Amino acid sequence: MAVLSQLIxxxxxxxxxxxxxxxxxxMMFSIQxxxxxxxxxxxxxxxxxxxxxxxxxxxPFWIAFPIxxxxxxxxxxxxxxxxxxxxxxxxxKNLALLLASFxxxxxxxxxxxxxxxxxxxxxxxxxxxxxDILGAIITPLQLIIIITxxxxxxxxxxxxxxxxxxxxxxxxxxxxxxxxxxxxxIRAMTFISTGLxxxxxxxxxxxxxxxxxxxxxxxxxxxxxxxTAAIVGGIGNVPAAILGGYLIGLAENLGIxxxxxxxxxxxxxVILIIFLLFRPQGFFGMKKREEVAE
Amino acid sequence: xxxxxxxxxxxFGGVEAVKNCSFKVKQGKxxxxxxxxxxxxxxxxxxxxxxxxxxxxxxxxxxxxxxxLQTHEIARLSIARTFQLLKLFPKLTCLENLMIAHPxxxxxxxxxxxxxxxxxxxxxxKRARALELLKVVDxxxxxxxxxxxxxxxxxxxxxxxxxxxxEANLLLFDEPVAGVNPIVxxxxxxxxxxxxxxxxxxxxxxxxxxxxxxxCDEIIVLDHGVEIATGTPAKxxxxxxxxxxxxxxxx
Numbered sequence: 001m002a003v004l005s006q007l008i009x010x011x012x013x014x015x016x017x018x019x020x021x022x023x024x025x026x027m028m029f030s031i032q033x034x035x036x037x038x039x040x041x042x043x044x045x046x047x048x049x050x051x052x053x054x055x056x057x058x059x060p061f062w063i064a065f066p067i068x069x070x071x072x073x074x075x076x077x078x079x080x081x082x083x084x085x086x087x088x089x090x091x092x093k094n095l096a097l098l099l100a101s102f103x104x105x106x107x108x109x110x111x112x113x114x115x116x117x118x119x120x121x122x123x124x125x126x127x128x129x130x131x132d133i134l135g136a137i138i139t140p141l142q143l144i145i146i147i148t149x150x151x152x153x154x155x156x157x158x159x160x161x162x163x164x165x166x167x168x169x170x171x172x173x174x175x176x177x178x179x180x181x182x183x184x185x186i187r188a189m190t191f192i193s194t195g196l197x198x199x200x201x202x203x204x205x206x207x208x209x210x211x212x213x214x215x216x217x218x219x220x221x222x223x224x225x226x227x228t229a230a231i232v233g234g235i236g237n238v239p240a241a242i243l244g245g246y247l248i249g250l251a252e253n254l255g256i257x258x259x260x261x262x263x264x265x266x267x268x269x270v271i272l273i274i275f276l277l278f279r280p281q282g283f284f285g286m287k288k289r290e291e292v293a294e
Numbered sequence: 295x296x297x298x299x300x301x302x303x304x305x306f307g308g309v310e311a312v313k314n315c316s317f318k319v320k321q322g323k324x325x326x327x328x329x330x331x332x333x334x335x336x337x338x339x340x341x342x343x344x345x346x347x348x349x350x351x352x353x354x355x356x357x358x359x360x361x362x363l364q365t366h367e368i369a370r371l372s373i374a375r376t377f378q379l380l381k382l383f384p385k386l387t388c389l390e391n392l393m394i395a396h397p398x399x400x401x402x403x404x405x406x407x408x409x410x411x412x413x414x415x416x417x418x419x420k421r422a423r424a425l426e427l428l429k430v431v432d433x434x435x436x437x438x439x440x441x442x443x444x445x446x447x448x449x450x451x452x453x454x455x456x457x458x459x460x461e462a463n464l465l466l467f468d469e470p471v472a473g474v475n476p477i478v479x480x481x482x483x484x485x486x487x488x489x490x491x492x493x494x495x496x497x498x499x500x501x502x503x504x505x506x507x508x509x510c511d512e513i514i515v516l517d518h519g520v521e522i523a524t525g526t527p528a529k530x531x532x533x534x535x536x537x538x539x540x541x542x543x544x545x
Contacts, residue, residue, distance in 0.1 A: 077434040117335050164393065164417060168385065171394045180365035182395045183376055183460060 002135035009136040015249025016149035020227025024200035026241035030173035040223030043110035046072035046202025047209035076198025234282025302351035329516035374462035384442025392424035395459040
């Protein structure tokens with residue numbers, strides 16, 4: 001029983017991070033329709049900015065972390081503005097955007113490596129005694145992760161469901177051309193979705209940096225898991241991507257009940273392949289909608 | 295004059311969909327754009343609303359040039375349209391479909407967080423207006439239903455209502471009665487007449503000639519991307535060039 005509780009708790013912790021990545025990724029994908037790999041770099045920048053402000057400069061967390069999230073947000077918006085937006089006009093834009101986003105990912109990762117070096121860093125927080133919750137040992141920090149993510153998700157859900165901007169985002173994701181004929185400024189929608197998505201990546205980066213360590217190369221596994229979660233949930237649908245994140249997190253951690261723990265990644269990607277083969281629209285996705293062509 | 299189209303040209307690869315097309319749409323009238331399939335009617339609509347850029351030519355709306363503007367800017371100049379193939383937002387409810395019209399007019403994203411009261415008031419006004427429009431097209435009871443679940447005729451009506459929700463003065467309808475049953479067709483006809491009485495300018499593409507002849511003040515005929523005739527329904531019925539365009543020269 002204690003083992004099961006512990007695995008579920010670990011699953012929720014991992015799932016929270018995956019879900020944050022997947023939600024941001026999906027939010028951007030739903031408007032721009034391309035795989036933004038650079039989202040992984042935004043996550044790394046979120047983590048290292050937090051490290052810079054809180055650990056190196058020594059600001060208190062409550063100042064350092066919001067600023068780190070702001071840096072991540074700004075970075076996402078800036079990349080979109082300088083690199084992706086001009087490419088949107090290209091004929092073969094999906095391939096161009098995918099390659100460009102991968103290039104941006106590598107560039108930013110290298111800059112982080114140049115500035116901070118290759119050694120593993122940590123916030124060096126004092127090790128706290130875990131609490132016993134239903135047999136699972138959970139540290140206060142882990143509890144913060146488990147609670148923060150759903151609070152953020154409820155906020156996003158309310159934003160998308162209740163506000164006019166949220167409705168406009170959903171309309172744009174349904175059909176960009178029609179949304180524009182209704183007077184919705186597509187550039188503004190891109191700006192908002194990129195900003196929000198990047199903020200989520202920044203938050204995920206900070207949470208992981210606190211809980212584990214920081215490495216310049218931490219972005220790739222985060223974007224791969226986020227992408228996997230987004231596809232498994234149903235690509236372009238933010239709530240589905242969130243559930244996909246938890247699904248992957250739980251599956252990975254419950255899977256190692258039977259398998260050696262080194263197989264965690266394998267479990268995620270096997271699930272991804274199964275979904276791509278048999279249910280490409282995702283767990284919660286509808287059948288593919290028709291195209292916009294007139 | 296409400297809308298003026300001058301020497302419009304647009305080709306797709308080797309096909310000249312619109313070539314040197316000129317016409318005018320009068321303020322406060324119902325005008326029909328007719329012509330055989332492939333005459334370039336929908337392309338003209340797409341150019342007017344900024345979805346497609348023309349290769350050459352000019353469009354002005356109340357003296358303002360349109361072709362330099364982006365689609366959402368044109369929409370905010372008070373031009374709205376419906377689509378030939380239904381293009382509602384299927385995952386949004388009927389009410390939401392109507393509420394998103396022109397959301398960006400004076401809403402800033404940060405207002406959502408900083409001025410919730412102001413946003414809530416605007417939201418309520420939009421909701422009230424949307425409900426009113428649902429009443430007009432008799433879809434009130436489906437307000438919380440996803441638009442994708444409505445029948446074809448109901449979706450046609452909702453599309454028209456969404457067009458009205460923008461409060462535009464120039465309304466472009468692309469085949470508003472194609473494929474709908476006679477009852478819905480009569481309801482749409484009545485609705486368009488009411489809109490005209492309210493002072494709206496309406497341009498429709500339609501293949502249903504009885505509908506067009508009954509309803510329209512003026513008819514513009516396109517063939518192979520060129521305007522070949524303009525006039526009242528009575529005049530167009532007798533126009534030789536129009537009959538040739540529809541039936542072939544040897545008919």
